[in-house]
Amino acid sequence: MAKYIDLSYTIENGLPTHPYDDELKLYQNRFLDKHKYNDSRLETGMHVGTHIDAVSHLMDSNVLIKDYPIDKFIGNGCLLDVREQNIITMQEEYIDIVEENDIVLLYTGFDKQFGSKEYFTNHPIVEKQLAQFFVNKRIKMVGIDLPSPDKYPFEIHKILFEKDILIIENMKNLGSLLNIDRFEIIALPLKIKAEASPVRVVAKV
Amino acid sequence: MAKYIDLSYTIENGLPTHPYDDELKLYQNRFLDKHKYNDSRLETGMHVGTHIDAVSHLMDSNVLIKDYPIDKFIGNGCLLDVREQNIITMQEEYIDIVEENDIVLLYTGFDKQFGSKEYFTNHPIVEKQLAQFFVNKRIKMVGIDLPSPDKYPFEIHKILFEKDILIIENMKNLGSLLNIDRFEIIALPLKIKAEASPVRVVAKV
Numbered sequence: 001m002a003k004y005i006d007l008s009y010t011i012e013n014g015l016p017t018h019p020y021d022d023e024l025k026l027y028q029n030r031f032l033d034k035h036k037y038n039d040s041r042l043e044t045g046m047h048v049g050t051h052i053d054a055v056s057h058l059m060d061s062n063v064l065i066k067d068y069p070i071d072k073f074i075g076n077g078c079l080l081d082v083r084e085q086n087i088i089t090m091q092e093e094y095i096d097i098v099e100e101n102d103i104v105l106l107y108t109g110f111d112k113q114f115g116s117k118e119y120f121t122n123h124p125i126v127e128k129q130l131a132q133f134f135v136n137k138r139i140k141m142v143g144i145d146l147p148s149p150d151k152y153p154f155e156i157h158k159i160l161f162e163k164d165i166l167i168i169e170n171m172k173n174l175g176s177l178l179n180i181d182r183f184e185i186i187a188l189p190l191k192i193k194a195e196a197s198p199v200r201v202v203a204k205v
Numbered sequence: 206m207a208k209y210i211d212l213s214y215t216i217e218n219g220l221p222t223h224p225y226d227d228e229l230k231l232y233q234n235r236f237l238d239k240h241k242y243n244d245s246r247l248e249t250g251m252h253v254g255t256h257i258d259a260v261s262h263l264m265d266s267n268v269l270i271k272d273y274p275i276d277k278f279i280g281n282g283c284l285l286d287v288r289e290q291n292i293i294t295m296q297e298e299y300i301d302i303v304e305e306n307d308i309v310l311l312y313t314g315f316d317k318q319f320g321s322k323e324y325f326t327n328h329p330i331v332e333k334q335l336a337q338f339f340v341n342k343r344i345k346m347v348g349i350d351l352p353s354p355d356k357y358p359f360e361i362h363k364i365l366f367e368k369d370i371l372i373i374e375n376m377k378n379l380g381s382l383l384n385i386d387r388f389e390i391i392a393l394p395l396k397i398k399a400e401a402s403p404v405r406v407v408a409k410v
Contacts, residue, residue, distance in 0.1 A: 004274075004276055006275060010271055011271075012397075020235075020240075020242075021244070026397070029227070029250075030250075032264075032265060036263075036357065037225075038261055039251055039262075039401070040250070040398075040399035040400060040401075041227065041248065041249065041250050041251075042248070042249055042250075043248045044246065044247055045235075045244050045246050045247075046244055046245050047244055050396075056243055057242055057244075058237070058243070060237060070209035070211060070407050071209055074209070152241065154241075186393065188391065188393060188407065189405065190213075190216055190395075190403055190404075191213045191215050191216060191255075191405050192215070192216040192217070192231070193216065193231060194247070195243045195244070195245060196244075199395075200393040200394065200395055200396050202393065
């Protein structure tokens with residue numbers, strides 16, 4: 001039997017958002033006793049909570065998140081333990097660990113800060129050499145337990161996007177994958193006409 | 206290599222909604238030239254487009270869509286061809302086709318009507334005996350290319366919900382699964398504090 005591990009934040013009213021972003025609202029507006037059914041309404045940007053950025057988030061591109069083949073979002077997972085690094089750097093050992101078409105997860109442990117202002121404004125960043133390594137390896141996606149792999153002007157995003165490597169941001173619970181040899185990542189975004197999508201990400205162990 | 210087939214509607218501004226529901230709005234509100242990044246904002250009820258109903262949609266229950274184990278949403282798919290039936294009835298042959306823990310898809314072909322008023326107001330419905338059969342078989346979910354398996358007072362919903370069988374509504378493209386012997390359904394909803402969630406549903410063939 002497969003076991004699944006959830007790597008996503010719960011979407012709820014007031015979920016912490018980046019200072020650049022508008023707030024997420026989630027509220028019930030149909031009620032069983034009055035309307036005969038319950039319904040909730042969600043108002044949110046695409047870059048809130050656990051989500052996947054498509055290339056058009058930061059590039060002048062027409063490619064939306066709905067346009068990628070489904071197998072972009074499902075693949076072998078590969079966890080890199082990058083805790084205790086303010087600048088996440090390339091390590092020799094990654095050459096043997098990372099394979100083509102992997103979905104590479106960078107485990108910083110910084111999700112502990114989720115909910116603080118620090119989480120969005122003072123997070124670790126990825127250095128160019130590591131992003132270039134991912135490009136050379138032709139991985140499918142990078143996932144991180146951070147709001148972003150970089151800050152303005154978003155050079156790391158752009159290095160990855162130029163080669164169609166997408167980014168899963170605001171993951172959580174990556175430490176639960178330590179010491180697990182093989183797992184698959186399933187991270188299907190909504191089929192939405194936008195430059196990103198909220199996503200439920202799970203590891204299949 | 207696995208092949209994936211998409212069974213979901215594209216979420217876009219003005220996506221047709223049930224007359225009971227408020228409209229879906231999707232609009233860009235951050236622009237690369239002005240804000241240095243693109244972002245879109247989505248405003249929608251949870252029962253628009255392809256989505257999964259949790260029990261609390263129609264029952265007095267605290268169980269939200271985020272509360273189900275992940276393996277509720279991934280499982281062996283089973284397609285029943287129920288075209289040309291205004292009332293979708295139990296057939297003897299289903300006894301041998303449907304297995305415990307299946308995700309059973311009812312292919313009506315009625316998604317051809319999506320976009321017309323008829324789609325929401327004059328659709329086929331499932332009869333009680335078939336719903337009871339699904340309960341007895343202990344399947345995980347029922348998926349349909351209809352807005353609902355029933356109409357008010359939603360008896361079919363309630364028969365299924367009482368036994369924790371969830372419902373995927375507004376699927377499309379189920380005909381693409383005819384003549385495929387074995388496939389898996391992946392239908393992970395958002396991890397959202399609500400009685401339902403929009404979902405990307407795919408078949409892995």
